[in-house]
Amino acid sequence: MDIISAYREVGTYRGAAEVTGTTHKTVKRVIARHEAGGAVPERASRGHNYDGVAGLVAERVGKTSGRISAQESRSYGQVQGRRGQRSST
Numbered sequence: 001m002d003i004i005s006a007y008r009e010v011g012t013y014r015g016a017a018e019v020t021g022t023t024h025k026t027v028k029r030v031i032a033r034h035e036a037g038g039a040v041p042e043r044a045s046r047g048h049n050y051d052g053v054a055g056l057v058a059e060r061v062g063k064t065s066g067r068i069s070a071q072e073s074r075s076y077g078q079v080q081g082r083r084g085q086r087s088s089t
Contacts, residue, residue: 001019001020002020003016003020003022003026003027003030003031004030004031004034006019006020006027007027007030007031013025013027013028013031014027
């Protein structure tokens with residue numbers, strides 16, 4: 001059963017959340033968007049944390065015929081003035 005149908009049948013956000021296995025906050029957002037006549041909004045594309053060094057890594061992989069470790073490429077990036085970022089995991 002979808003969220004909108006569950007809400008119409010039960011009549012409460014929390015009840016619809018229980019039936020559909022989601023939270024009452026999600027039900028509220030979906031119902032508000034549906035009543036406003038809106039569709040799901042398009043998500044803006046976000047960059048990756050490696051976008052800044054992708055070219056650098058590709059260059060090093062090409063020069064070494066693919067025989068380069070992550071630690072070596074990180075060190076090379078730091079020499080080139082790249083600070084790096086915290087791990088994404």
